Amino acid sequence: MDKVTLEDYDKRNSMRFEEGKQLIGQIISDFPTGIFPIILDVGCGSGNLSRAMARLIPHDTIFGIDSDLGLVTLSENKNSTPETISYVSQDISQPWDQLAPELTRLAGHVDLILSNITLHWVTDIATACKNFEHLLKPGGVFYFNILGIKTIPISPKLQCLPQKRIVSQITEMVSILYRNELEVRRSELFQNRWLYSGEELYSLIPIMYKMCYNLINESEFLKFDEIEQEKVREEIRNGVHAAYVFDLENVEENYVVASGEQFWFRYDSFTM
């Protein structure tokens, strides 16, 4: 994550942390007396949730894994990290034989994998799931939630932005899990909204653009000249606003918002 300070990151953390706590609550409710000696927190970000798990779930070791551990370092300086947590810098969608030895040596021994609001960033989810299957021990469990990518209102000529409805995203995820011998026991879709302060929204909206830009089909996009490319970007920005945010009338083009203003952010997520 480039150019993001811990302060920025924490400012837009409220919804994410709440989602993570719900995931932990679900695990505790499913396994009230459960002990999970080895836990992986995939896409651990600033390590907030790894630390919450360390307090709430009986374990021996938690591995916080992230492709960008810059935030963890900042966060560790501010918060005391329990000795049972270790962090591993790793893109989880790399093929198994390219994973860090700290991970491959856990093959078949992991009791619980948790991933909060992360997998929508992982471009090769199929390889990531294959890795999870190698890592989990028989009977091990995998809990995750994922942000659904909303279909955004854009003109039909924008072939360069393939869009999938949330239901297809879920079906695809289920089939990837089954292909990798991970049995799906629960699948829930949530249509949520979250009240953000202007400041939080200011941090979050560029991330939503990025999520959409990531979907752009590069070769189709490059067929446009520069002016048209900028028009496409603008159409996507407007589409993101229309799909995700309520009450934006007062927001200036550059997203400077008066402090104290609040906005509803609507998002879909699914959890398995």
Ligand SMILES: C[S@@+](CC[C@H](N)C(=O)[O-])C[C@H]1O[C@@H](n2cnc3c(N)ncnc32)[C@H](O)[C@@H]1O
């Ligand atoms: C939205 S943050 C969620 C952070 C954390 N789970 C939380 O609840 O605060 C997503 C995290 O996933 C990480 N990430 C994205 N792609 C990844 C990948 N392929 N492998 C590992 N981590 C990844 C990002 O660096 C980022 O820290």
